[in-house]
Amino acid sequence: MRHIISVLLQNEAGALTRVASLFSTRGYNIDSLSVAPTEDPAFSRLTLVTIGSDAVIDQINKQLLKLIDVVSMADMTQGDHIERELLLLKLKVPEAAWDRVNDTVRREGARVLDDSRAAYTVELTSTGGRIDAFVEKMSNLAAITSVVRSGPMALARGAPAAAPVPA
Amino acid sequence: MSGAEMIVQVLADEGVDTIFGYSGGAILPTYDAVFRYNDEHRDAAGREPLPIIVPANEQGAGFMAAGYARASGRVGVVLVTSGPGATNTVTPVRDCMADSTPIVVLCGQVATNMIGTDAFQEAPVSAIMGSVAKHVFLVTDPYKLESTIRTAFEIARTGRPGPVVVDLPKDIQNWIGEFQGTGLLPVPGYRQRNEAVQQNLLTAARCKAFFALLGESKRPLIYAGGGVVNANASAVLRRFADRYGIPVTTTLMGIGAADTTQPLSLRMLGMHGAAFANYAVEDCDFLIAVGARFDDRVAAIPDKFAPRAKRVAHFDVDPAEIGKVKKADWHHVGVMIRDFDALLAWGERHARVPDFQEWHAELAQLKKTYANNYDRASELIQPNYVIEEMNRHTGGRAIIATGVGQHQMWAAQYCDFREPRLWLTSGSMGTMGFGLPAAIGAQFANPDRLVIDVDGDASLRMNLGELETVTTYDLPIKVLVLNNFGDGMVKQWQKLFYKGRLSASDKSLRRKDFVKAAQADGFRYAERLEKKSDVPRVVREFIGFKGPAFLEVIIDPDAGVYPMIGPGMAYDQMITGDFIPSRSKPTDGSTPSGSSMF
Numbered sequence: 001m002r003h004i005i006s007v008l009l010q011n012e013a014g015a016l017t018r019v020a021s022l023f024s025t026r027g028y029n030i031d032s033l034s035v036a037p038t039e040d041p042a043f044s045r046l047t048l049v050t051i052g053s054d055a056v057i058d059q060i061n062k063q064l065l066k067l068i069d070v071v072s073m074a075d076m077t078q079g080d081h082i083e084r085e086l087l088l089l090k091l092k093v094p095e096a097a098w099d100r101v102n103d104t105v106r107r108e109g110a111r112v113l114d115d116s117r118a119a120y121t122v123e124l125t126s127t128g129g130r131i132d133a134f135v136e137k138m139s140n141l142a143a144i145t146s147v148v149r150s151g152p153m154a155l156a157r158g159a160p161a162a163a164p165v166p167a
Numbered sequence: 168m169s170g171a172e173m174i175v176q177v178l179a180d181e182g183v184d185t186i187f188g189y190s191g192g193a194i195l196p197t198y199d200a201v202f203r204y205n206d207e208h209r210d211a212a213g214r215e216p217l218p219i220i221v222p223a224n225e226q227g228a229g230f231m232a233a234g235y236a237r238a239s240g241r242v243g244v245v246l247v248t249s250g251p252g253a254t255n256t257v258t259p260v261r262d263c264m265a266d267s268t269p270i271v272v273l274c275g276q277v278a279t280n281m282i283g284t285d286a287f288q289e290a291p292v293s294a295i296m297g298s299v300a301k302h303v304f305l306v307t308d309p310y311k312l313e314s315t316i317r318t319a320f321e322i323a324r325t326g327r328p329g330p331v332v333v334d335l336p337k338d339i340q341n342w343i344g345e346f347q348g349t350g351l352l353p354v355p356g357y358r359q360r361n362e363a364v365q366q367n368l369l370t371a372a373r374c375k376a377f378f379a380l381l382g383e384s385k386r387p388l389i390y391a392g393g394g395v396v397n398a399n400a401s402a403v404l405r406r407f408a409d410r411y412g413i414p415v416t417t418t419l420m421g422i423g424a425a426d427t428t429q430p431l432s433l434r435m436l437g438m439h440g441a442a443f444a445n446y447a448v449e450d451c452d453f454l455i456a457v458g459a460r461f462d463d464r465v466a467a468i469p470d471k472f473a474p475r476a477k478r479v480a481h482f483d484v485d486p487a488e489i490g491k492v493k494k495a496d497w498h499h500v501g502v503m504i505r506d507f508d509a510l511l512a513w514g515e516r517h518a519r520v521p522d523f524q525e526w527h528a529e530l531a532q533l534k535k536t537y538a539n540n541y542d543r544a545s546e547l548i549q550p551n552y553v554i555e556e557m558n559r560h561t562g563g564r565a566i567i568a569t570g571v572g573q574h575q576m577w578a579a580q581y582c583d584f585r586e587p588r589l590w591l592t593s594g595s596m597g598t599m600g601f602g603l604p605a606a607i608g609a610q611f612a613n614p615d616r617l618v619i620d621v622d623g624d625a626s627l628r629m630n631l632g633e634l635e636t637v638t639t640y641d642l643p644i645k646v647l648v649l650n651n652f653g654d655g656m657v658k659q660w661q662k663l664f665y666k667g668r669l670s671a672s673d674k675s676l677r678r679k680d681f682v683k684a685a686q687a688d689g690f691r692y693a694e695r696l697e698k699k700s701d702v703p704r705v706v707r708e709f710i711g712f713k714g715p716a717f718l719e720v721i722i723d724p725d726a727g728v729y730p731m732i733g734p735g736m737a738y739d740q741m742i743t744g745d746f747i748p749s750r751s752k753p754t755d756g757s758t759p760s761g762s763s764m765f
Contacts, residue, residue, distance in 0.1 A: 010354070013305045014293045021298045042353075055490075062487035068302040068322060071356035 002031070003057050004076040004083060004154045007046040007064060011037065015069035019046060022067065028052060028060050032151025043071060047153045076154040086150040087124045087131045091142040093117050101141050108134050119145070128152055170312050171200035171340040174273065177316040178217060179204065180348070183244050185235060185611045186219045187228040191248025192288060193275030196340035198246070220611065220640065223632025225252050227604040229259025230630070232270045234608030236263075237591045238566055238616075240399060242323050243270040243608060249277055250288030253334070254295065258598055260330045261299040265595030266420060267397055269328035271319045272300075278338040279307055292334045301329030309342035311352065318352040326361050327485040328397055364484060367501045374513035377497055380478045382518070384453035386526045387413045388473075390436065390465075393420030393594065394458015394483055400503035401425070401587040404457060407507045410514070412523045414530055416444040418459050419579055420594040423587035428563060430531065434539075437465040439576040442537035442730045442747050445738050447530060448473050456481045458503060461492035462595065463734075469493045471737035482506060539580050540746040547723035548699050550574060550649045554581040554621065556706040557647065565617040566591065568606035570626020571599045573655035576728040578621040600629025603646065607633060610642045617645070617710070624650040624681070624719075625674065631684070637715045638689030645710060646690075646717045648681055651724045659727050675724070685717035692716035 009015050016035060023030050031049040038045050050060060057075070064073050076083070087110075093101050098117070105112060105122050108130075114121035120142070124134055135147060168176070174197050178186070190198045198219070205215035222228045225247045232243025247256055253274040263270050277286040296303040302322050304315050312335075319331040381387060395404055395417075401424045408415050408431065415425035416433040425432040433444040448454070454476040459465070460483070466472035469492050473479070481488075481495035482503060489498045499506060541551040554577055561567075563583030568591040569575040575592055584590055591609055593601040606620040627648050637644050651658075657672040685693035692712040696705045696719065709718040729744030743749040 008356075010356070013307065014297050014303065017294055018297045025298055059487065059491060062491075065356075065360060066327075066485070066487055068354055068357045 001054070001057070002049060002051050002077065004081070004152055005048050005050060005060070005064070005073060006076055006154055007048070007073045008038070008071040009035075009044045009046050010069040010071060011042055011044050012069050015044070016046070018067055018069060019048075019064070022063055023050070023060075026059070026063060028056065032149075034151045034153055047151070049152055074156065076156060080157045081154050082157060083127055083152050083154045084125055085128050085131055085152045087126070087134070088113075088146070088148040089122050089124070089135065089138060089144065090146040091120045091138060091144055093120045093142040097141045101138070104137055104141065108137075110134065168344065168346040169196065169200065169340065170309055170335075170342040170344070171196035172204070173313045173344075173346050174316055174335070174340070175200045175204045175217065176346060176348075177313050178244065179208075181242070181317070181320050183217060183242075186217055186244050186246050187222065187231040187235070187608065188219055188246030189221060189225050189228055189248070189252060191252045191275065193249035193277055193337045194246065194252070194273075194335070194340075195275075196337065197273070197275070197335070201246075219246065220607070220636070222604065222636055224630065225255035226258055226600070227607075227630050227633045227636065229256040229270070229272065230262070230598075230601050230604035231608035231611070232272075233259055233263050233268050233601075234568060234591050234605030235612045236268050236270055236608075237605070238588050238609035239612035240588065241269075241612070242320055243268075245270060245272040247272065247274045248288065249275040249292070250290045252288075253292045254290050257295060257299060258596075260296060260332060262593050262596040262598045262601065263330035264299055264301060266593065267328050267393060268330065269323040270330045271316075271323050272296075272330060272332045273316070274332065274334055275340070276305070276334045276336040279336045280338070282336065292332065296332040296334075300332045303332040303334065305334040306336065306339050309339050309344060312339055312342075313347060314350040314352045317350070318354060321351060322354070322357065326357075326364065327394075364486075364500055365502060367499070369499055369501060369506045369509040371513060373499065374510055375517065377480060377510060378514060378518040380453055380480060380497055381411065382521060384478070384521070385523070386451045386529075387411075387453040387455060387523070388447055388451035389413050389415040389455045389457060390418070390448070390459050391415055391421040391424040391457045392418040392459025395421055395424040395503065396458075396587045398458060398484065398503035399587075400458070400507060403504050403507040403511070407511055410511060411520060412527065413455070414447060414527075416440070416447060418462075418465055418594070419592060421459060422579060422590040423584040426563075426585050427583045428585065430534075431527070433530070433534070435579050438467075438732050438734075439580065439728050439730065441539055441580065442741065442743050442749070443530070443533040445730065445732065445741055446533050446537060446750055449738050450475060450529070452477050454479045456483075456495070458483060460488045466492060467732070467735050468737050471739075537743070537747055537750070541726070542723075542746055545723060546699060547726075548696070548702060548720060550577045550651075550720070550722045550726055551581050552699075553647070553649065553696075553702060553706065553720050553722070554578055556702055557619070557621075557710060558582050560707060560710040561617060561619070563589075565589065565619050566606070566609045566613065568592070568602045568609060568618070568620045570602040570622045570629070571597045572623050572626060572657075573651070573659065573726070573728050574621055574623040574626070574649045576656075577649070582621075599626040602626060603630050603633045603637070606644050606646075607636055607640075607642060610644055618643075619645040619647060619710075621647050621649070623655060624648055624652065625654045627681075628679075634685055634688040634690070634717070641714065643714050643716075645712070646685070646715075647709070648717075648719045649722050650681065650719050651722050651726065652677070653724070655724075655726075656728065663733070681719045682717070690715050690717040694718050696720045
């Protein structure tokens, strides 16, 4: 099953490497990984998507908690959560498809960042599934030159999860 | 104070009394600071408070620190330079991680402005060690230097112990600042999780549930691992086992958790465990795992491990070990001494002492019928015989270090251990060359104990340079080499599973004269034992020699380690060899009959 795991990490030299290395040395998959500092520069938030059986996910969670830099973690998929991913898409749009491309962009809630025909660029923030569908639609209308995706980020609904704990 | 002086002061504050290390360019400031500290703080007898023990190779320093830590329970300290100095300690660091041994490795690094420039003796230590150590720090902010060193000790010794590496750029060592004498780094997640384990008391309800399982059982068995030794919980575990009459078998790492001379002690289980221990695992109906992790040398097929155990209980300090391999019906993550005290206290008030006499009688019969045994009639010297003779002189109270392979298993099978922390062996990593440096470290931790390195010819070669370290420091270590002219365990597997093709494992054409090598390194006692009838006398002289002693024994090159449960096999497929009876024939037709091949 697919899991989105959110990890609060101390901003230390090598911390990200240790998380990534845990996955490779123990043979776990990472589908996507995104990381950026939090409001407190001492901590980073890391969101990773992994696929595994319940036993594997249980070990991933426990092994992550053995890393010294990991402050806390939460398996977002265990509760109600909001999931979003950012897509940046660049296309070459043929004259004939111009109107249909713009219609689709508007209908799907994407935003145009560059409206030149040779480097038509849009952004879309949505769930992974809707981004897949959007890319598919656009590929039928125009020639895709680049797809850049952030990988999903997630936040639990309601009370904050995986908040920093006091030293 | 310079950064280097701060490092040394923190070591002194942490109670360090021995440093194992090798100097070099990037760690020179700290070596100089140790020299000056020792010069200024000699005791009345002129002894240095922080002696540096210098190995032949940094790997030796790492295993000396590991031997020191295992034998004493204190944190071992390694001080090495950057680049090759640091990378030579990767093997002991990984070994310490795999066997949960607390050491702190301080290594020099090129100056911060040179990091990443492929400078002389630069290696990406934080990246390399990050994958193998419990934790690694790269100090880039000199204001955090002293708190980093302190925190390294804290992390090494708390929770499930392990190795911590601190990478120390040369400019950080040379920095001048004010010493605070206190302070730790914030590691909020780690501390919170440790605290949670500390707070996780074994409640009355949980004690009751445990005793309910014990009450249902007719054949309970404690399976004790290295976690018992690390938690210093052997004494309380023995009290518990004695009180309720529960037999104890130990893993390779758990040896010493139970007194091997006692009737309800079943010695080691697993791939080369005692046949009676493995049969007890087959027969038990309630398996109580304590500080053990069902690894593949014990439970190659988890579903078939302890197949008649209706219930499994699991105590550990590491939440990740619970349910990792085998599901437990009852488990507890906590402080082992306190947990067994709680069980004992609850039991005194509420539990009856069950009657396991029938089980005890069965076990006594198993121990008698399936006792460890070997070819006693052979004209060739059997390794088991040598160890039995040695064991007559140690009383189960000597520290025994080993390399890895057949000799390691023979020592595990035939030595007695009355106490924990006497058995030093590379269990999980299986690092050949562990024995000699580990024995050196253990002797520094216990100057008055008899320390014996039971080694193989191939394992000894791996860190042969440390023979000279033994005599340099005049350590009364006994080095016993069971020479079968090759990688005996590899040969055993090749005979069993590769139709006897001894690919690169036979060393009978090697010309080394071990006795001359030992003499060249300053051993005044260095003997070769080749005649069976000389064994009792020579072993007695060797063990009794005051000072460093070296004994090479030419053993039967075809002696095998039995019993053996082949890799990936279940306990009912155990091969017991020609000299231990078997309760059943191997059931898998594809299993080669090892005995006919030897």
